Amino acid sequence: MAENIQVPTMAQFMAEGKAPEVLFWVGCMGSFDDRAKKVTKAFVRLLNRANVEFAVLGTEESCTGDPAKRAGNEFLYQMQAAGNIEVLNGYEIKKIVTTCPHCFNIMKNEYPGLGGNFEVMHHTTFLKSLLDEGRLTVEGGKFKGKRITFHDPCYLGRGNDIYEAPRDLLRKLEVELVEMKRCKKDAMCCGAGGAQMFKEPEPGKEDVNVARTEQAMEVKPEVIAAGCPFCNTMMTDGVKAKDQEKNIEVMDVAEMIANAEDL
Amino acid sequence: MQILAQIAFILALAIGIGIFVRNIRRMIRNINLGREIDRNDNPGERWGKMAKIALGQYKMVRRPVSGIIHVIVYLGFIIINIEVLEIIIDGIFGTHRIFAFAGVTYGFLIGAFEILALLVLVGVIIFWIRRNVLNIYRFRARELTSWPKNDANYILYFEMVLMTLFLVMNAADYQLQLNGANHYAMVGGEIAGAFPVSGWLLPLFDGLTDSTLIIIERTAWWLHILGILFFLNYLYYSKHLHILLAFPNVYFSKIKPKAEFDNIDAVTKEVKLMMDPDADPFATPAETEAEGEEGEPEKFGASDVFDLNRVQLLNAYTCTECGRCTDQCPANNTGKLLSPRKIMMDTRDRLEEVGANINKNGKFVDDGKQLLDDYILREELWACTTCQMCIEACPVGIDPLSIIVEMRRYLMMEQSAGPADLNNAMTNIENNGAPWPYNQMDRLNWANEN
Numbered sequence: 080m081a082e083n084i085q086v087p088t089m090a091q092f093m094a095e096g097k098a099p100e101v102l103f104w105v106g107c108m109g110s111f112d113d114r115a116k117k118v119t120k121a122f123v124r125l126l127n128r129a130n131v132e133f134a135v136l137g138t139e140e141s142c143t144g145d146p147a148k149r150a151g152n153e154f155l156y157q158m159q160a161a162g163n164i165e166v167l168n169g170y171e172i173k174k175i176v177t178t179c180p181h182c183f184n185i186m187k188n189e190y191p192g193l194g195g196n197f198e199v200m201h202h203t204t205f206l207k208s209l210l211d212e213g214r215l216t217v218e219g220g221k222f223k224g225k226r227i228t229f230h231d232p233c234y235l236g237r238g239n240d241i242y243e244a245p246r247d248l249l250r251k252l253e254v255e256l257v258e259m260k261r262c263k264k265d266a267m268c269c270g271a272g273g274a275q276m277f278k279e280p281e282p283g284k285e286d287v288n289v290a291r292t293e294q295a296m297e298v299k300p301e302v303i304a305a306g307c308p309f310c311n312t313m314m315t316d317g318v319k320a321k322d323q324e325k326n327i328e329v330m331d332v333a334e335m336i337a338n339a340e341d342l
Numbered sequence: 343m344q345i346l347a348q349i350a351f352i353l354a355l356a357i358g359i360g361i362f363v364r365n366i367r368r369m370i371r372n373i374n375l376g377r378e379i380d381r382n383d384n385p386g387e388r389w390g391k392m393a394k395i396a397l398g399q400y401k402m403v404r405r406p407v408s409g410i411i412h413v414i415v416y417l418g419f420i421i422i423n424i425e426v427l428e429i430i431i432d433g434i435f436g437t438h439r440i441f442a443f444a445g446v447t448y449g450f451l452i453g454a455f456e457i458l459a460l461l462v463l464v465g466v467i468i469f470w471i472r473r474n475v476l477n478i479y480r481f482r483a484r485e486l487t488s489w490p491k492n493d494a495n496y497i498l499y500f501e502m503v504l505m506t507l508f509l510v511m512n513a514a515d516y517q518l519q520l521n522g523a524n525h526y527a528m529v530g531g532e533i534a535g536a537f538p539v540s541g542w543l544l545p546l547f548d549g550l551t552d553s554t555l556i557i558i559e560r561t562a563w564w565l566h567i568l569g570i571l572f573f574l575n576y577l578y579y580s581k582h583l584h585i586l587l588a589f590p591n592v593y594f595s596k597i598k599p600k601a602e603f604d605n606i607d608a609v610t611k612e613v614k615l616m617m618d619p620d621a622d623p624f625a626t627p628a629e630t631e632a633e634g635e636e637g638e639p640e641k642f643g644a645s646d647v648f649d650l651n652r653v654q655l656l657n658a659y660t661c662t663e664c665g666r667c668t669d670q671c672p673a674n675n676t677g678k679l680l681s682p683r684k685i686m687m688d689t690r691d692r693l694e695e696v697g698a699n700i701n702k703n704g705k706f707v708d709d710g711k712q713l714l715d716d717y718i719l720r721e722e723l724w725a726c727t728t729c730q731m732c733i734e735a736c737p738v739g740i741d742p743l744s745i746i747v748e749m750r751r752y753l754m755m756e757q758s759a760g761p762a763d764l765n766n767a768m769t770n771i772e773n774n775g776a777p778w779p780y781n782q783m784d785r786l787n788w789a790n791e792n
Contacts, residue, residue, distance in 0.1 A: 086789040105785075107776040116788040123789075137786035141775030149728045150760060151643065151750025152768055153606045157613045159771065188602035193610060233729040238601025261670075264734055268672040273728030277767035277777050281725040284677030291672075 084123045088137040089170045099134040101205070102167070104177035104186070107142050108308035114315065115178075115308035121337035122178055122202055129215040133176070139166050145181040148189070150274035157193065160185075164195035174198045176205040178333065180235035180307045181272075187239070201235055203245040203306050203332050210251065219253030220339030227254040228300040229332075230291070230314060231266035232307035245306045245332045252339055257298045267291050269313035276309050292317030296327070303329045344436050351433035351567075358571030365578035369659060372697040375706075379651040381594040388593045391739070396592040401737040405666070408472070411465040415501070418462035419585070422508070425455050429567050438525055439515075442534035453536035456512060460539045463505040470498045480665030483674075485684040490581065490663055497582050500573055507566040513540035514547065514559035523552045526559075584662035588738040591660040594653045595739030600730040603747060608640040643752030646712040647693045650748060657740040658690035667732035667742060673725040680725040682732035682742035688717035689745060714749055723749050724761055 092099050103126065108115040126133050144159030167175075175197050177183050187199035200208075209215040227249055235241050242263045249256050261267045270280070270287025280286060292314060295303050303318070305311040308331075315329045330338070381388075394400045399416060403409035431440045442448050473481045473494060480486075481494075516537045518526035528534050547555060577583050584591075644650050667682035668674050674681050692713045700706050714720075723746055732742045753759045760768065767777040775782045 084789065086786070088786070105788075107778070110785045110788060111776060111778060111780045116791070119788055135786065135789075138783050140785055141782065142771045142777065144771070146767060146777050147771055148603060149747070150764055150768070151747060151752070151754035152760070153609045153642065153751055154613070154755055155768055155772060157605065157609050158616075159775070161613050161617055184599070184601040188599055189605060192605045233727070233731075234601045237730050237734050239599045265670065265731075267670070267675070268727045268729035268731065270672060270676075270727055273726050274764055274767065275727050278724070278761045278764040280676075281673070281678045281680070281721050283673070283679075283725075287672045287676050287727065290676050 084120060085127055086123055087134050089134045089139065089172075090137070092134050093170065098171065100132040101174045101176050101200075102170075102172045103133045103135050104143075104175050104179075104182050105135055105140060106177060106179040106182045106308065108312075109178055110140070112308060112312065114312060118178055118308060118311065118331040118334050121331065121334040124337050125206065125209075125215065125333060129209045131209070131214070136166065136170075141166075143182045143185045145185045146274040146277055148185065149272065160190055160193050160195065164190060164193060167195060167197065172197055174200070176200045176202055178202045178308065178331070180232040180238070181309070184234040184238055201241060201244070201306065203235075203248055204241060206333065206336065207244045207247055210248070217248065217251040217336050218340065222302070222335055222339050223253040225254050225301045226257055226299060227252075227302045227304050227335075228257050228259055228295055228298050229262075229304045229306075230259070230269065230295065230310055231263055232305070232310050233266070233268050233272050235306055236266055237264055245304070248332050248336060249304060252335060254302075257300060259294050259298055261294060267294060269307075269310040269317075271309035271313045276312075286317075286320070288313035288317040289320050292321055292323075296321065296323065300327060302335070303327060304332050304335060305329060306332055348434060348436045354568060354571060355430065355433070358568075358574060362574050362578070365575065368697060368701070369578060371700070372693050373652050373655045373659070375648055375693070375696065376650050376652040376655040377648075379653050381653055384597060387597055391595070391597065392589055392593045395737070395739060396588045399737070404737075408469075408664075411468055414458075414461050415465045415469075418458040418465075421458055422455050422462075424451065425508075426567070426570060429563070433567060439534045442528065445532075448534065449536035452512070453538050456509065456537060456539040459505045459508050463502060466498050466501045466505070470495070470502075473498070480669045480683075483665060483668060483681060483683070485681055485687055486663065486665065490687065493580050493582075494663070496576075497580065500569070500576070504566060504569050504573070507562045507569065509540045509543065511559055511562035511566055512537055513543035514555050514562060516540060517544055517547045517550075518552060518555050518559060521552055521555070523556070581661065581663045584660050584738060587656065587660040591656055592739040594656060596733070596741055596744075600733050603744075606642065606751070609642070641752075642755035643750070644745070644748040645714040645752045645756070647689060647696055649752070650689065650713075650745060654689070654741070654745055654748070655693055657742075657745075658686050658693055660738055661686035661690065661740055662738070663687060664737070666735040666737065667740070670731045670735045672727055672729055672731065678722075678725040679719065680722040682746075685718060685722070685742045685745055686740060689713065692717050714752065718749065720753065720759070722746075723753065724764075726750075 089102065105119055109119040110116070141162055142159055143163060144156035147159065148156035175186060177186070177199070180201060183199055183201045186195065186197060190197070206215065210217060229245055229249060231237070231242065246256060267290070268287060269291050295314070303314050305314060311329055311331055318324055318327050318329055399409070399413050402412050428439065428441050432438060472478055512535070515526060516533070519528070519533050522531070577586065641649060647655060661683065663683055665683050671680065671682050695711070696706060699709055726743065726746045728743060728747070730743055770777050770779050774780060
């Protein structure tokens with residue numbers, strides 16, 4: 080389905096002398112990872128549908144520096160941050176939305192100290208605000224009544240105390256929301272944070288993503304809802320490792336909303 | 343005779359408190375070995391957090407069994423200390439139950455102390471069973487052997503003995519009052535205090551003479567107060583220091599979002615310099631002066647306790663090794679070597695080693711050791727997912743993650759000693775703005791793919 084999605088860039092807006100309502104920060108996963116790209120496109124479809132005037136940086140976007148910062152390479156992080164802040168300030172960006180909690184956290188909390196002051200929102204919070212403003216309507220559709228559990232991303236939940244926006248969206252989908260034993264403040268990490276995504280795990284008895292998937296399986300969900308491209312990958316791999324692909328899907332909340340009505 | 347006892351008491355009190363003050367001063371000196379950090383912002387919020395988490399035990403009860411028993415022991419400890427005040431006054435002036443003039447109120451207080459003492463005794467026994475009989479992971483983890491394990495049990499034994507002495511002392515006192523013994527009985531024959539718990543012990547004293555009862559009462563009284571003075575001095579050597587440090591530790595804990603790490607200012611300066619087209623790369627002297635205090639370039643990250651900040655060192659002294667952090671750490675849960683509790687224990691052990699070195703030599707003499715490798719292994723540091731669960735789990739606001747990150751910074755920036763695959767990701771970010779070797783020019787390709 081070659082749906083027509085409109086993805087204008089900041090450069091285009093600039094050329095027309097206009098400013099978008101919000102900048103969509105796609106992130107590295109959202110730009111390059113096959114699974115995460117689907118989430119990116121689903122989110123864009125929702126933005127298009129809600130008539131949100133947004134733009135992306137496209138080829139002017141670069142890694143926020145999150146993996147570098149968490150790994151301890153402060154120098155590389157600050158180099159990345161300085162470059163990004165220069166671009167963002169150059170375009171006079173005020174408001175940013177992103178589908179990645181790591182990009183969200185670093186730009187919201189750590190960029191201000193380096194001269195980058197933006198209103199930064201995670202896409203679930205942004206979608207929730209679109210709903211509240213009546214610009215977007217969400218109905219149960221094909222997820223109505225399905226058993227769903229939400230896996231809290233560390234950098235959204237514990238890291239920034241956002242627990243309800245993604246859950247509110249799921250409730251709008253009229254799903255049967257079930258919580259894992261370890262949820263919200265106590266949610267267990269998927270295993271990808273702190274730059275673990277880019278290295279082999281240390282020796283141990285189990286992989287973190289498999290352990291987390293086992294916890295999710297305890298509540299017998301049909302879908303594990305995610306709000307982070309890293310979590311999405313880790314949980315998808317976990318589901319595969321447990322041979323549960325036929326029973327459990329891993330989907331981003333934005334994807335679920337878009338797919339509920341076959342957008 | 344009475345005056346000798348008073349002198350002995352005052353001496354014991356002075357020595358007990360004197361050694362305690364010396365140890366606390368050493369501890370403060372050791373904490374000040376760390377880097378300065380400003381955590382005096384938002385005092386209102388900090389006081390509130392301290393009231394809620396330290397005083398109010400808000401996080402303790404998130405685990406109801408250990409939490410509620412802890413609240414009982416904690417309340418017992420604080421409230422029974424009002425009685426210690428009376429014991430000290432009686433000891434100094436040779437009086438008997440100086441607060442007894444309060445009549446019914448006094449009876450109510452002593453009665454309440456007795457009930458609390460019994461509850462504490464029961465609570466401490468349950469704690470002992472949890473630690474030694476039940477198979478609870480956080481009490482049998484790798485780092486909780488030898489001294490840490492014994493330390494925990496010593497504290498419990500101590501509290502059992504102190505509570506028992508308190509009740510025996512009260513029982514003997516009560517019997518002496520009933521007997522109308524000189525110095526014990528009140529004028530008019532009223533009973534000073536109420537003894538709802540120790541009253542049950544009276545049958546044990548059947549047939550004992552007043553002089554024997556006085557020996558029992560005095561022995562229990564002395565052992566009780568000397569025990570408290572000993573315990574006070576045991577704190578510094580024990581994980582039990584949290585009863586004092588939990589309060590300042592929560593006050594100075596991080597109030598920013600947990601996922602927000604600090605930016606290193608020295609790096610910001612260097613990055614600005616690198617990006618400034620007008621900067622003269624040879625104008626180094628002025629720059630180095632601005633960076634380090636003594637003209638030395640600042641060291642990035644931490645390889646030893648001197649490189650950590652003072653709040654991190656306070657954290658190390660505050661840790662009571664409960665293991666709630668480790669119990670919920672995803673790395674530890676999946677069998678990795680990392681345990682956030684061990685990070686804190688190692689930091690304190692190394693800091694104490696440095697402190698002992700200073701006590702001995704007058705100043706720190708290089709001992710060829712450091713926190714990294716000699717205490718905390720690289721394998722532990724690299725296993726962390728920075729999920730902040732350890733910060734969330736800690737009932738007294740300790741931040742083990744900040745130490746892990748500070749040590750990673752040292753490995754990455756001073757030693758270039760990151761894991762190979764991680765270094766590849768770093769190189770990719772540097773070269774093409776993504777952790778993988780994709781071209782930045784392809785960043786928008788997704789928009790045109792199906």
